[in-house]
Amino acid sequence: MASRFTDDLIDIARRELARGRMDRRDFVRLCLGAGIAPAVAGSGILTASEAAAAAQEIVLCNFGGDAVRAMGEAWGEPFTADTGVPVVVDGGVPLAGKIKAMVESGNVVWDVCDGDGFLCDQLGKQGLLDEVDYAIVDKAKLPQGWAYDHGIANYTYSFVLAYDTSLFPDRAPTLKDFFDTETYPGFRTMWKYQMGAMEACLLGDGVPPEELYPADIDRAIAKARSLGDNVIYWESGASSQEMMMSGEAVMGIIWNTRASVLERDTGGRVSWTWDEGLYCHSSFVMPKGHKADPAATNRFLDSVLDPARQIRLLELLGNGPTNPAAAAMLPEELVRLDPGHPSNVARQVTRSETWYEEHYDEAVERWLDGISG
Amino acid sequence: MTRPYLLFVLPAVALVGLMFLLPLGWLAALSFGLPESFGLEHYEAIVTSPGIRSMLWTTLRLVTITTLVSLVLGYLVAFAMAHLGETQRLMLTLFVLVPFWLSVLARALAWLILLRHNGLLNEALTGAGLVERPLQLVRNELGVIIGMVHFLIPYAVFPLFAAMTTVDRRLVMAARSVGARPWRAFTDVYVPVTLPAIFGAGVLVFIFGLGFYVTPAILGGGRVVMLSEYISVSVLQTLRWAQAGALSMVLLLSVIALVWLVARAIGFRRLAGVG
Numbered sequence: 001m002a003s004r005f006t007d008d009l010i011d012i013a014r015r016e017l018a019r020g021r022m023d024r025r026d027f028v029r030l031c032l033g034a035g036i037a038p039a040v041a042g043s044g045i046l047t048a049s050e051a052a053a054a055a056q057e058i059v060l061c062n063f064g065g066d067a068v069r070a071m072g073e074a075w076g077e078p079f080t081a082d083t084g085v086p087v088v089v090d091g092g093v094p095l096a097g098k099i100k101a102m103v104e105s106g107n108v109v110w111d112v113c114d115g116d117g118f119l120c121d122q123l124g125k126q127g128l129l130d131e132v133d134y135a136i137v138d139k140a141k142l143p144q145g146w147a148y149d150h151g152i153a154n155y156t157y158s159f160v161l162a163y164d165t166s167l168f169p170d171r172a173p174t175l176k177d178f179f180d181t182e183t184y185p186g187f188r189t190m191w192k193y194q195m196g197a198m199e200a201c202l203l204g205d206g207v208p209p210e211e212l213y214p215a216d217i218d219r220a221i222a223k224a225r226s227l228g229d230n231v232i233y234w235e236s237g238a239s240s241q242e243m244m245m246s247g248e249a250v251m252g253i254i255w256n257t258r259a260s261v262l263e264r265d266t267g268g269r270v271s272w273t274w275d276e277g278l279y280c281h282s283s284f285v286m287p288k289g290h291k292a293d294p295a296a297t298n299r300f301l302d303s304v305l306d307p308a309r310q311i312r313l314l315e316l317l318g319n320g321p322t323n324p325a326a327a328a329m330l331p332e333e334l335v336r337l338d339p340g341h342p343s344n345v346a347r348q349v350t351r352s353e354t355w356y357e358e359h360y361d362e363a364v365e366r367w368l369d370g371i372s373g
Numbered sequence: 374m375t376r377p378y379l380l381f382v383l384p385a386v387a388l389v390g391l392m393f394l395l396p397l398g399w400l401a402a403l404s405f406g407l408p409e410s411f412g413l414e415h416y417e418a419i420v421t422s423p424g425i426r427s428m429l430w431t432t433l434r435l436v437t438i439t440t441l442v443s444l445v446l447g448y449l450v451a452f453a454m455a456h457l458g459e460t461q462r463l464m465l466t467l468f469v470l471v472p473f474w475l476s477v478l479a480r481a482l483a484w485l486i487l488l489r490h491n492g493l494l495n496e497a498l499t500g501a502g503l504v505e506r507p508l509q510l511v512r513n514e515l516g517v518i519i520g521m522v523h524f525l526i527p528y529a530v531f532p533l534f535a536a537m538t539t540v541d542r543r544l545v546m547a548a549r550s551v552g553a554r555p556w557r558a559f560t561d562v563y564v565p566v567t568l569p570a571i572f573g574a575g576v577l578v579f580i581f582g583l584g585f586y587v588t589p590a591i592l593g594g595g596r597v598v599m600l601s602e603y604i605s606v607s608v609l610q611t612l613r614w615a616q617a618g619a620l621s622m623v624l625l626l627s628v629i630a631l632v633w634l635v636a637r638a639i640g641f642r643r644l645a646g647v648g
Binding site (some may be wrong): 095096097098100187192193229231232233234235239246247248360361364365366368369371372373 | 423424425427428430431489490491509512513590591594595596597598603606607608609610611612613614
């Protein structure tokens, strides 16, 4: 029944597409939504003019949720207003595996993908990404090292220590307190997929910040296991937020974007500290052979670095600017929320992109093995 | 006469071949390290890597426990369904079916809200003074088993129920007439007659259990990593496609072996419920 319905849907869509009443990319999305491979469903129906039309828009893929609307508003709409090129935001979760699969299949639907900074070099060296054209993108808008060959730093974020203020009414906890379940009973939560959690374990175990990398994964796992049954690992940002919101967990190493929303939504019952946080940056990359006109895509990347637009994203989503010029323009009330503001960066440890580029795969795998079973 | 109609199945065959068998073959090739090289190191790792071994052991252990619990509970429900009046049977069927239609995610989250340490059940228990501290019912292996059993019980109930409706009641009466007590008639006559269905239902539940992803991820508190999730991480995050391919092949072959085993033991037509 269901499959007959989707077949029918695809059939109608195919006819709409042939008559030019439907955009090819909408068609691809529809096929994906219906669980049908667009490579097969869409073969042989793309005329040259349709291909040209498809090249006239940019498909931006990010991790979904509020980020779809926020990136559309902060980056997509102003870019379209400037250039007339539409930006479609797709919350399709562009994990490295999906980018690889898309590039290798030869049917690249995404033009710009959101991903961690170290992925620029990691995937770039595997030949999965297009190079950034720094004749169009202004390198000067980025700090040293954040303008990669195969991507640009688009926003900053942090893993921060969030806590229930009923347990810490006078001061913020430290990572030492985080691992002290005797004095401060209750569940803790960390990300299941290693990042941020590993660093918190090492810092909590007394590793000096400057010696954090190269990271001793086994030492981190031992520290994590010392929490015994007092730890719940969060799967998604939403679940970390829900655990702190409901009081199931009393402390958590979570994303700053979730921490600030929690503080707002709980009226201050849950708060967070930048101290001992892990400061990271994300990036925009272009999958190799992406369909949009590279001049347009690169122009879009340059527009992403506009400080006013980055501040708008901070307002909407809690992700900070990567353009250092933004700090001076920041309204007072946003300073506390910006992971990349110099006053907040000073209190945190910065993630080593070079370490992650080389060790991410191994680290995630060993971490998962270590915390489970 | 029949030949023109054979053409009608061609599209279906082509679809399965193109969209299922072809990618599957590609996956098998990947698992041997092709196209770059050829080797068995990814299969070797399944046996030698302590991480993979412990993950496989967790998977096998939890699925086995889940299967046994589902069979016992499913047998009771099926037995009640087979021997109750029409109205009660309808009610029971509904109770088994309604959760069956709910998404696996919704069900896992519902269990979480119900069973977590500050959830409904624990608040009621501590509030009533029945327990001193909240019971750890989810965010661990117990939670995963509860969630999986709840999901898989219908898969045990319906084959068992189908078998029980075909049991000749006179067999039990005959046992009673020669002096067997009710329990003896049940264990010596009724259960053996339904044994093939128990076996079939058990394998069905086991096979489905092997592929669980969402339930362990949510109810396991992050510390219960089963096969599907491990494969997913290898594919999407760590880009170890060859290792993921090898694990997938092992999963696929174990499932095929299990189906073959049942087909040998009780016949494929009976397993599929068409006999």
